[in-house]
Amino acid sequence: MDAYKVLGLTEGATEEEIKTAYRALAQKYNPDNYEAGPLREEAEAKMTELNEAFDALMGAIRTGTPVSSGRAASAGGPEPDTGAAANGRYRAIRQMINSGAVEQALAELNAIQGGANDAEWNFLVGSAYYYKGWVADALRYFQTACRLAPGNREYEAALRNLQNSAGGAMPGNPYGNNGMAGAQAVGCSCCDMCTAMMCMDMCCGCGRGGC
């Protein structure tokens, strides 16, 4: 593994540069974004590789002393709802969804009587649709799950991610989440520079000295 390549840096990068690069990439691979979906393992692998590269480079700078820094916690996978008693049937359905057997999971869920009134049932149906890529349906079921079990962090995270995307946010956006506006906000335009020159000329004789 080329640690510099992983962090997108060249040899001789300073500690500050390494940390900045790490933070940007950790945000991109943030496990929170992938917890509910089928790319969780890929994201975890990327995060692990990133952490290893960071440790290697920081270790090299500090001449062999390993550094523990504020690295993003690598999630072990979706945790069952900690508040409720673990329902064996739901646990099996979670396994089905995580292994990609989505249609089977949906069939099992639809066979459960009165499921629509249960928060976890709604969350699991939403998760199954999310795995399939049916995000509109997933959003509806996540909304119901949050309504039935307010305060459940797992359900809220899943709902929030989709709502943010619906509002136009794109995770890991290199242009900043203001899109074009963000890109244009960086740096001065010709108009800015001209105006600045005119102001300087009026105020202080264009740098020649005092008023």
Next chain:
Amino acid sequence: MFGYVLPLTAELKVREWHAYRAYYCGLCKELKREYGFLSRFLLNYDLVLPALLADGMAGTQARMCPERCMANPVEKRPMCQSTAGLALAADALVLTVYYKLADDLADERFFKCLPALALWPFLSRMRKKAAARRPALDETLREQTAAQQALERRASKNADEAADPTARMTAALFRLAAPGSRALERMGLFVGKIIYYLDAAEDYEKDTRNGAYNVFALQGLSKAEAVAEAQRLCRMCAGEAALAYNLLEPGPCKAILDNIVFLGLPQSIALAGQKRTQPRHGA
């Protein structure tokens, strides 16, 4: 015809814009080389993205050579020589156009596509060649076209269900771009959905006029509501596509790909429902 999956050219560096255009021209040349002169009329921007991704992830640096363009014969331009990505895009383009036409014919809407109908005998021949090269993709397109017809016959009002066949077709194509990459396949799934929804928003009036299937019309939405709903759905899909894209190693064309994903897609989504009568880029 021209595509929804485009870069925001205003934010591309000039050399990146030239590189993107060289790929687009390269696709045209590839089509001509493999499928004959007439196939160039099928050209579509959407297929440039999987070509870039396929080559990028394989680490292929495409060779550029100056060549003449049929549409602009005066000066030579740098154009990509054949790559695995362009070969895939050309085969996929022929197959998708073939099945789209076959679908239209089945719906007896063929009188609307007379120019395309004139291509039909050539298209059948081209399709045989493409299908021999990409049998799995041909099979998926055949299956999913049938699935699309089935859900339209039962007048499905579910937007996710309506977009599913297109999503699966695009996912299958992206799967071929880098076999084994689940992230790339998932990205393809959502890009397909975006294309479907934008298409449905743009065709809303035409579809309601002709009595053709339109999921937003069936949901009882007005044109303005349909556009808003399409945009909401597309933004969710764009977010998911970005999540998948972030896990890829895009290779030498990363800057162009970042632009397409994070600037180009939102731009196309913002323009949803508006008729695009000509390509936004100089030919």
